[in-house]
Amino acid sequence: MSRNIFYLAPLRGVTDYIFRNAFETHFGRFDYLLTPFIPTVKGIVVNPSHIKDIALEHNNPLRVIPQIIGNNADDIIMLARHLYSMGYASVNLNMGCPHPQITRKKRGSGMLPYPDFIDAILSRIYSSIKQPFSVKVRLGLESVDEFSLVIPVLNKYPIHEITIHPRTGAQMYDGTVDLDAFEKYYRCLKHTICYNGDLWSKQDFDTCRRRFDTVNRWMLGRGVTQDPFMLEELRSGVLVKRDLATVRSFHDEIFNRSRERLCGPAHLLGKMKELWAYIANLFDDPHKVLKSVQKQSSIDGYSGVVDRIFG
Numbered sequence: 001m002s003r004n005i006f007y008l009a010p011l012r013g014v015t016d017y018i019f020r021n022a023f024e025t026h027f028g029r030f031d032y033l034l035t036p037f038i039p040t041v042k043g044i045v046v047n048p049s050h051i052k053d054i055a056l057e058h059n060n061p062l063r064v065i066p067q068i069i070g071n072n073a074d075d076i077i078m079l080a081r082h083l084y085s086m087g088y089a090s091v092n093l094n095m096g097c098p099h100p101q102i103t104r105k106k107r108g109s110g111m112l113p114y115p116d117f118i119d120a121i122l123s124r125i126y127s128s129i130k131q132p133f134s135v136k137v138r139l140g141l142e143s144v145d146e147f148s149l150v151i152p153v154l155n156k157y158p159i160h161e162i163t164i165h166p167r168t169g170a171q172m173y174d175g176t177v178d179l180d181a182f183e184k185y186y187r188c189l190k191h192t193i194c195y196n197g198d199l200w201s202k203q204d205f206d207t208c209r210r211r212f213d214t215v216n217r218w219m220l221g222r223g224v225t226q227d228p229f230m231l232e233e234l235r236s237g238v239l240v241k242r243d244l245a246t247v248r249s250f251h252d253e254i255f256n257r258s259r260e261r262l263c264g265p266a267h268l269l270g271k272m273k274e275l276w277a278y279i280a281n282l283f284d285d286p287h288k289v290l291k292s293v294q295k296q297s298s299i300d301g302y303s304g305v306v307d308r309i310f311g
């Protein structure tokens, strides 16, 4: 099997361009990084709140892959064309988001029970777009059995690659990934496959790598966010020291850049608390660390607590 290729998973509210750039400065490069989803909006090329996140001054368009969420082929094509014209080499469609306010509108994993609907959209997309266009899916909305009817549809199109998170939408992030279903289904797809889901440690990675012997693409989300040293460890196969000074510097870069960008302390604190929900796990007593951060309602209070946590 050829070398492993690592992707940063999109985590909306966490992995914005500030996070992506700070991560790579401190912990090493991903091969590719997906942006959190950009919703299509009728009549508007790019939803204005997402323009900064995809601006070329903050992103390498050969490694950053903007992700679209939507279910109207014309809107998806219009947004994708705009992204390619900016210089992005590749674009991704979200067919996995589990949130009911999304799935109710037949978007994200809400598309998966409707293979004919997917067929109609992909047919339009792949007849209009010749650049690399990939999809990110779960295995169904209510049941992984739904995917058996989606596979023949996906196999009709030159999908650049398919990332599979082997849960259903109904599961949200609960329960376990269904590795048996992943194994059964990925071998039926003719495309390049990227595995995503619950890679929390090198041990999880080794288990999947051994089991899915023809897969060499791995998308890391919550695991690498809570333990950013994991990327280097998976690449090198060697245990990496968890150096908290590096984490402090990573934190400070995100804090300072976000402070310049976000309006008001409430937004900044909200964003930093979201990050701490992950990085608190690097400390001996994650629960206590997270609670002490979450209690803060002022920037001064927050900064004092962060100083104490890092010691």
Ligand SMILES: Cc1cc2nc3c(=O)[nH]c(=O)nc-3n(C[C@H](O)[C@H](O)[C@H](O)COP(=O)(O)O)c2cc1C
Pocket (backbone or CB within 6 Å): 009, 010, 011, 012, 013, 014, 035, 036, 037, 067, 094, 096, 097, 136, 165, 173, 196, 197, 198, 199, 219, 220, 221, 222, 223
């Ligand atoms: C807070 C949060 C936000 C997410 N936002 C997105 C998103 O914008 N687009 C997407 O495709 N998946 C999104 N996901 C799903 C992740 O990309 C990934 O598929 C999922 O977390 C499983 O991978 P992991 O176990 O490595 O985290 C999100 C997940 C979380 C927890």
